[in-house]
Amino acid sequence: MSGNSDQPPARPDEAESEASPRPEPRPQSRPRRADGAAARRADGAAPRRTTAPAQRRSPSSVRSRPSAASGAPLPLAAAVTTAWAVLVAVTPVLLAVGALLLISPNPTDSEAVLRAGFAAWLLGHGVPITTDLGPISLVPLVVTGLAAWRVMRAGVHAARAVGVRRTAAVGPAVRAGVAVGVAYGVYGGIIGLAVSTDGMRVSAWRAALTLTAFGLVAGLAGALREGGWPGRWMATLPLPLRDGLRTGGVAALLVLGAGAAATGLALAFSAGAAGDMIAEYRTGVVGQAGLVAVSLVYAPNAAVWAASYLVGPGFVIGVGTKVSSAAVVLGEVPAVPLLAAVPEKALPTWSALLLAVPLAAGMVAGWLLMRRKLRAEGDPDWPALLGSAALAGPVAGLAIALAAAISGGAIGAERMAEIGADAWPLGGVTTVVVAAGTVIAAAATKMLARVRRKP
Incomplete structure (x- = not known):
């Protein structure tokens, strides 16, 4: 026997470990983006952000992107918002006139209440009413103020429909105010035709012209204010x-x-x-x-x-x-x-x-x-x-x-x-x-x- 015969034989697992090389330690990986704060503290510089080419937007594409407020065409927006203004302003007038007609000794029906209420609403805009006792032209200023407020709000909503806040031009605001004024005049003419009877007459043409002028003033005021123009003009x-x-x-x-x-x-x-x-x-x-x-x-x-x-x-x-x-x-x-x-x-x-x-x-x-x-x-x-x-x-x-x-x-x-x-x-x-x-x-x-x- 040789001189190393006194050593005990190696176990199989030790022999395999000596035969196969040990794996080298893996290099430390860079911190992920989730650990960006730690990486910035360690390196002293913020990690560089990259944007995929498909995600980049050109300025023209950003400007041309439609907003949620520009979905409705201006004529439709003006017609709807102005109709809502008429409804909100005339409802309390109808209630007051209906209560007042209960004093009358003659019985009145719902049609008479509606005619008298809408006539009083027209009177609040300065449209005179001709009766058998003479003309009535004393304007109830509470009705005037309520109507002006609602038409101004209609001008605001119509201006938002054309996006006056996203442009520096005054043209969209003017167009919104004019559209509201025209719609208001059309409603006034229709109501003037509807309320006229033998005992209570209203000139439909005068109602249309008066409410057009009223709607232009109030609608332009609301639309221009939505665009911030009164403040700019005052500053000049x-x-x-x-x-x-x-x-x-x-x-x-x-x-x-x-x-x-x-x-x-x-x-x-x-x-x-x-x-x-x-x-x-x-x-x-x-x-x-x-x-x-x-x-x-x-x-x-x-x-x-x-x-x-x-x-x-x-x-x-x-x-x-x-x-x-x-x-x-x-x-x-x-x-x-x-x-x-x-x-x-x-x-x-x-x-x-x-x-x-x-x-x-x-x-x-x-x-x-x-x-x-x-x-x-x-x-x-x-x-x-x-x-x-x-x-x-x-x-x-x-x-x-x-x-x-x-x-x-x-x-x-x-x-x-x-x-x-x-x-x-x-x-x-x-x-x-x-x-x-x-x-x-x-x-x-x-x-x-x-x-x-x-x-």
């Missing part, structure tokens, strides 16, 4: 002009707000007379609700007339009448609860102090103007400040005169053929008083601010 105006327009609008709202407050106080003091007036009709709860609804739809008209009472010119409730703080000449007043607040006699000589109401409105607007300019400019120069304050007077006067013009009208052909405030005297007095108030308040606020800054 000189700063003093912008400040004057804003301050005049604030002053006009304050004057009308004072008129609304005066109307509310007068109704509160005459609540007993208004309640007796409602009780004289001897009708049920629904009929009384109709009387209250009539008073509510004409409440903004009364606020304008009360503002004219505060400013000085006053208003009329029929031909040959006059209601002002200095003189009251009244005849027979319609038995409507809202008119129970009309004063029956003139105020004492101290009533001239009522002119302090529009003066105070102008002073508040002037103070707000100066406060805004102090925050934006620090210490504005005198010419720009006084120019903006003086411009607020004509702006407020024009706005109040326009409100007086649309708040008046007629209820019949005889005594009640003239109701409302005279626009031009009211606008003239408002211009002078508001301009004086804004200039005084703006100048005083500027001087006080200078005094406070001195050590």
Whole structure:
């Protein structure tokens, strides 16, 4: 035997392990994309992202991709949104007129309620109604405001259909507003034809033209606002002009707000007379609700007339009448609860102090103007400040005169053929008083601010 015969024989598993080479260790693999945060922390650089050629989009393809809002053609979108505006605005009018017709001694059917309700809706746009007692042209301003709001919303939705937010051109917004105006005029003409009877006549052509103009103004306002154009156009105006327009609008709202407050106080003091007036009709709860609804739809008209009472010119409730703080000449007043607040006699000589109401409105607007300019400019120069304050007077006067013009009208052909405030005297007095108030308040606020800054 050889010398290594003393060693024990190797086991089979050990022999196989010695015969086969051991596997070399595998190199450490790179971290997957899921461990991107760890890879960025280790390498100090973010991993490079690649996009497959099929996923890349050219700018032209992105621009040409249709959005969800551009699915409906503009004529269809304008017709549908405008029809919805008509339905929403006319429904409360139909309910109020239906309740009011319960007071009538003659029985009425659903067709008569629909005709009268749609006629009242047309009246809210300024379309007169001809009856056997004469023309009715006193516009209920609540109906006007509701209709304007809904048509503006129709303009917004029509503008979204053509994608005004995705373009820098004003053309799509204008087309949307025009489409809404045309559709509104078509609906007005159709309704004017449908409501006319022997005892209540409405000119279909006048209804179509009036509602077309109304729809153009409100529809364009909504469409242009959706595209952000009013803000862009205002930004191009000189700063003093912008400040004057804003301050005049604030002053006009304050004057009308004072008129609304005066109307509310007068109704509160005459609540007993208004309640007796409602009780004289001897009708049920629904009929009384109709009387209250009539008073509510004409409440903004009364606020304008009360503002004219505060400013000085006053208003009329029929031909040959006059209601002002200095003189009251009244005849027979319609038995409507809202008119129970009309004063029956003139105020004492101290009533001239009522002119302090529009003066105070102008002073508040002037103070707000100066406060805004102090925050934006620090210490504005005198010419720009006084120019903006003086411009607020004509702006407020024009706005109040326009409100007086649309708040008046007629209820019949005889005594009640003239109701409302005279626009031009009211606008003239408002211009002078508001301009004086804004200039005084703006100048005083500027001087006080200078005094406070001195050590």
